[in-house]
Amino acid sequence: MSELDLKLLYSQEEIARQVKRLGDEISNDYPDSEILLVGVLKGSFLFVADLARAIRSPLIVDFVRIASYGSDTQSSGIVEIRKDLELPIKDRDVIIVEDIVDSGHTLESLYNLLLRRGPRSLKICTLIDKTARREVSIRSDYVGFSLDDGFIIGYGLDYAERYRNLPDIHLVQGR
Numbered sequence: 001m002s003e004l005d006l007k008l009l010y011s012q013e014e015i016a017r018q019v020k021r022l023g024d025e026i027s028n029d030y031p032d033s034e035i036l037l038v039g040v041l042k043g044s045f046l047f048v049a050d051l052a053r054a055i056r057s058p059l060i061v062d063f064v065r066i067a068s069y070g071s072d073t074q075s076s077g078i079v080e081i082r083k084d085l086e087l088p089i090k091d092r093d094v095i096i097v098e099d100i101v102d103s104g105h106t107l108e109s110l111y112n113l114l115l116r117r118g119p120r121s122l123k124i125c126t127l128i129d130k131t132a133r134r135e136v137s138i139r140s141d142y143v144g145f146s147l148d149d150g151f152i153i154g155y156g157l158d159y160a161e162r163y164r165n166l167p168d169i170h171l172v173q174g175r
């Protein structure tokens with residue numbers, strides 16, 4: 001399947017359970033208002049697809065793409081917008097949807113940028129909160145899994161653009 005040495009970390013069944021729990025929490029927190037889910041490309045594409053179907057509140061979806069510069073497995077702290085949202089977010093209830101928070105630079109930059117556009121509320125939902133290499137303090141409102149450290153792939157997460165299609169999430173050994 002791949003030349004990397006992999007160890008199964010979260011199975012597709014465990015992922016589905018956490019996505020359902022997150023969908024229930026979000027549905028309870030927004031019983032009536034229309035949510036704007038903002039998926040952060042590319043890594044969140046599968047998570048957004050599953051999370052959107054687990055939320056019972058009315059919602060619309062948009063995507064943003066952030067480029068960060070650094071080595072292939074580590075964020076540099078320099079981020080810029082590659083593809084902006086197409087929908088206005090002023091006075092909307094916005095939830096940023098990320099696959100993983102690592103150093104925190106991507107989310108911190110995006111959070112501050114979206115906040116300046118005047119949403120009614122702005123929250124963060126991340127599938128994986130990876131804590132050991134955090135460089136800025138950014139708190140997610142909804143978290144699927146907490147992980148200390150380790151480079152992971154699958155379910156949207158890539159290593160040099162590959163392996164996003166693996167249904168389970170795996171730890172890459174020896175990294």
Ligand SMILES: O=P(O)(O)OC[C@H]1O[C@H](OP(=O)(O)OP(=O)(O)O)[C@H](O)[C@@H]1O
Pocket residue numbers: 040041042043044066067068074075098099100101102103104105106107158
């Ligand atoms: O907390 P940070 O250290 O900023 O890292 C987290 C970000 O890095 C990854 O994106 P990446 O830049 O690899 O783009 P991708 O989603 O297209 O893989 C991941 O999907 C997060 O967006």
Ligand code: HPA
Pocket residue numbers: 073100101102150151152153157158159
């Ligand atoms: O562990 C990871 N895997 C894939 N992409 C990432 N971006 C930050 N951390 C990771």
Ligand SMILES: [Mg+2]
Pocket residue numbers: 043157158
């Ligand atoms: Mg990536």
